[in-house]
Amino acid sequence: MPNLFNSVHNQIHMNAYQQKWVDVLRAANVKDWKIEARDNDIAIEMPHVTDIKLIRDNLPQTLAAISLDINLPHERLKFIFHNGYEKFEYVLNPNEADLNEDEED
Secondary structure (H helix, E strand, O other): OHHHHHHHHHHHOOOOOHHHHHHHHHOOOOOOOEEEOOOEEEEEOOOOOOOHHHHHHHHHHHHHHHHHHOOOOOOOOOEEOOOOOEEEEEOOOOOOOHHHHHHHH
C-alpha cells in the first residue's frame, strides 16, 4: 500500500506547473514510458533499450519546444530519467542553489 499512498500523496501536492508538464508528457503517448510526479520532480521510467545519451543530448531543445504550449508561470522542475541501467537528471528553470551546484562540479 505505500506506493498507492505515495502516488495519491504526490498528486494531491503537485503544483499546477508540474501537473501541466505531467499531462503534456503523458499526452505525447511515448510507448512504454511511465511518467509520474515524485515529490516536486517528474520521474520518467523508460524501457531498458532506450538510448539515454540520445535523450539527454536532445532534451533541452525538446523541452523548450514543449514549454511553448505551457502558459503558466515557470517554476523549478527536475526531470529524472531512468532506463533501468542509467539515470540522469535535468533541471528546468533552475534556482540559485542549482546554479551554484553546477559551479562546484
